[in-house]
Amino acid sequence: MYFSPLSVIFTSSFVVSTLAATYQLSDNHVGTDFLSTFVHEAIPDPTHGRVNYVDQATALAQNLTFASGNTLIMRADSKTTLSASGPGRNSVRIHSNKKYTTHVSVFDIRHMPQGCGTWPAAWEVGDDWPNQGEVDIA
Ligand SMILES: *[C@@H]1O[C@H](CO)[C@@H](O)[C@H](O)[C@H]1NC(C)=O
Numbered sequence: 001m002y003f004s005p006l007s008v009i010f011t012s013s014f015v016v017s018t019l020a021a022t023y024q025l026s027d028n029h030v031g032t033d034f035l036s037t038f039v040h041e042a043i044p045d046p047t048h049g050r051v052n053y054v055d056q057a058t059a060l061a062q063n064l065t066f067a068s069g070n071t072l073i074m075r076a077d078s079k080t081t082l083s084a085s086g087p088g089r090n091s092v093r094i095h096s097n098k099k100y101t102t103h104v105s106v107f108d109i110r111h112m113p114q115g116c117g118t119w120p121a122a123w124e125v126g127d128d129w130p131n132q133g134e135v136d137i138a
Contacts, residue, residue, distance in 0.1 A: 023104060029096075032067040038094040040065070049119065050088035051076070059092045076118075100124075109138055 029037050040056040059065035059074075066073040076091035105124070112120040126132025 026103070027098065031070045031072055034072045034094065035060075035065075035067055037098070038096050041093045041095060043093070045088075045093075051091050052087045052089065053093045054090050058090070062090060064090060064092050075113075099127075105137065107138060112138060 027037075035056065040054065040059055042053055042055040042058075045051050045053065054062070054064065056065065062077060064075055064077060074092045074094070076089050080089070082089060107122060109122070114120075120138070121136065122138040124135040124137065
């Protein structure tokens with residue numbers, strides 16, 4: 001489960017399905033939970049966007065990741081003037097520590113940005129992306 005938003009506020013729940021028509025909650029990630037159940041990926045953008053993904057400590061220090069109560073906010077830096085030839089804007093990308101197979105995911109996202117230069121997203125992939133496919137959720 002991955003998130004790479006530029007300014008997203010959300011909570012999410014993961015529900016495991018059984019063969020019967022009932023579902024049981026297996027995991028519920030709300031607000032500050034994301035700081036321990038998801039990992040910030042400080043990696044070059046796999047899709048070659050002009051962005052600089054930072055680790056959790058940097059994201060928290062720069063308030064690009066903010067968690068409190070039932071709220072998680074992830075955003076891109078909007079204050080720094082970038083060099084035309086330098087690295088891209090600091091932003092965040094996180095993935096869940098836990099891997100899910102058969103499941104239902106429920107997201108409660110209060111806001112996702114739109115506009116030029118934004119690419120907010122929530123998606124799921126197999127270990128061998130793109131060969132195992134991708135589910136784009138939001
Ligand atoms: C960090 O972001 C939150 C949410 O937008 C805001 O309430 C808070 O004041 C910010 N903290 C700092 C130090 O700017």
